[in-house]
Amino acid sequence: MHLAALSLTDFRTYTQLNLTLEPGVTVFVGANGLGKTNIVEAVGYLATLGSHRVSQDAPLIRFGTQQALVRARLVRHTQQLSLELEINARGGNRVRINRGNPVRAREALGLCRTVLFAPEDLDLVKGDPGSRRRFLDELIATLAPAQATLRGEYDRVLKQRNALLKSARAAGRFTENHRATLQVWDEHLAATGAQLLRVRVSLLERLAPHLAAAYRRLTDGSKELTARYRSTVVGHGPDDDDGLPVGPAEPASDLADLDTETIRRTFLAALEAGQKRDRERALTLTGPHRDDVELVLGEAPARGYASHGESWSIALALRLAAYELLREDAQAEGGEPILILDDVFAELDADRRNRLAAIAADAEQVLITAAVVEDIPASLTDRQMRVGPGVVEAA
Template structure:
């Protein structure tokens, strides 16, 4: 899979931009703040409907305008597909496939697959659990697009249940009316939550060997990298509502949840909820569920967060992205699905050894898009076509880097 052409209208700093691309490596070179990341951010957004830099759409639309357009022509095998996405802050985004009538934006999920590496990826290891949950759910949606609806359903029910809990807290007492209504929402959230947890568990089983493989290729191989899904359906809750942290990986990794079917997970969820009503009312929030779960990352005998060195942290963050690339590229349900690899200003952050190892691993991808402030930061294995980014545009023509 590769992007043949990209055009932007009123996206970030670009009133208009058109860039011809192709298979192999393309390096966008330009000074910091010039707009290199804006280009690859648009590609990432077209793929995932989310940005790796901001959580809302408004900053993506050029200041003073009301709408942004991202268009691309995608080639997968022998088939070319045109995508168009309208970003309408405050309103529903819309999309077109092959210039057909507009559809909901999420209808385009799965057509363009990308894996984006960026300096922000350090948060996958050092950040709070929400960063790792977003990582899982983003990859899940890329792999199985209908899981965007799974996550949306869960978030909708969670908001409704939390509103009820806040109402009970404001009332100062937990009445029989609250209790009966909460029981109804418990069944709704258990059904939606079980579906999301099951999908995440299956994804972590796919990721685990590939994370270990990628980390071994990037680091010296003396430590085994592991990813363990920790659920609030297993064990005690911490004061924050998530699983109690510890220095020992839980027996069985996921606590045996991976062996349960959807109905068994739902029942486990209901059992966990029934132990929490008073505590949840006191807090005014739901304390059990995938919104509180954690993807624990381990290097050897210790959790990576708080124990890994800076270099180990970078290697593990890169390994998570490479594992995503392997999972998507090995998806037997979609032919020609090898993702477009995007490396956004990553090499400036890495030492020489990690630069060379990462470049050697990704150089064989069908399409690799790289941004860099200094061309010399790019390892020789990735010095393909170079485009120079200037304020508001990109130099016409491609030069050899």
């Protein structure tokens, strides 16, 4: 799959932008602040319905307007697909597929597949567990759009359970009515949480060999990179301070051996066992929303032990592993994801630049941004587009 045309209306700094693109590598070159990242952000949004830079949609809509439009024409073998995504300041976002009637934006999930790496991805290594959970959940939504609602359903139930805990604490007593209602929310949370946990662990098991291979390709191979799922539900309980899992991480393969019903019963028992502390804190301290993915380089946790260069390589390896997983996905036959490298090469040494360039050269379509073209290996600079204030033109 490749992106043949992209049009932006009132998206970020662009009043109107129309681009024609080709397979292979395209490098967007321009000084910082002129809109390079806005372009690739729009492409990434088509795939995930979210920005890699901000958590809300409002900043994506040009100031003073009420709606942004992202239009794209995608080519998959001999087939073409058009998408028009409306990002609205008020009301839900909508999408038109092949010029059809507007439908909910999530109907577009899976139609455009991208893997985007940006400087913000250092949080996957150095940041809090939320970044790593989000990485898994977004990849789940890309691979299996039907499962994209799992995390949202879980979060809605979690919000209701936490609201009940806060209400009970504010009332100064925990009544029988509170207890009965909490039991209902526990059942719902255990059911949705078990599905989410099962899918996450299965995904991590599929991702693991690609992750190890990607890190070896980016480095000299002297250290092995592995990933372990740390569950607050299965095998471990929360600690006394912040609710994060304690003890050694559960191997993903061991967790994957458990069926959803077993996880549901285990989760329900864990909620009941931790009810006293949850009531005291007015917060749910057990569940997939508190889990983590532990990245281990050699024998040491990457977080806190990996150097800056190693952290960059680990973050890149995570994205490249996702890219390889999408490539091999049976449902994506002929629909190879678009690889996006946003301001990446400036942070890498010459050796890692060349290793990444060799990987990128094999992709059907790569979109790269850079402040100066000298940061990009010469093998990737054949097709350049110069980005100026509100203007993008062939270099």
